[in-house]
Amino acid sequence: MPLSSERKKHFRALGHKLNPIVTIADRGLTDGVRAELNRALDDHELIKVKLAVSEREDRHEVVELLKALPRVEIIQQVGKVALLYRANKKPNPKLSNLLR
Template identity: 30%
Template sequence: MLTGKQKRHLRALAHHLDPVFQVGKGGSNEHLIRHINEAIEKRELLKVSVLNNCMEEPRDIAAELAEGTDADIVQVIGKTIVLYKESKDHKTIELP
């Protein structure tokens, strides 16, 4: 669980990142979760955008992705989700 100070730090780092994945009409599924899990292990901080044709709410998708990848939700703003998971091998982000 992230503290408020840690979330602020991660939001500042994520501000300049581009979304790596897009969630569309199919919503979140095992295939997407597997790929996000691989990417977040290498990057630690990841942005995901939810397309307009997706029927699910971004907060619901964020909860599903966080549960499936064992990551923390840093923020959901509009249709953009920011996830964080500490890497076992490629630790690059130092939390306050």
């Protein structure tokens, strides 16, 4: 279910103070990067991802791959940083960026 524009606006405001947790470099979405993305999304729900990919077209390809991940919503992508959200059924209040 797509998020409303108000909810996305709220997530962008929360994401402003976050630091990137995962960095995706020139090798793209390897198995290790996918595992770390899933762990980070399970723990934090809302995360920033640094796209350390030099070419703009390659960054767009990586963003398209991120969109294809199950239940992942891209809230915002500015330059080399993307803000991702995936709802967690039982979020940990100590780890979730939405509950802190």
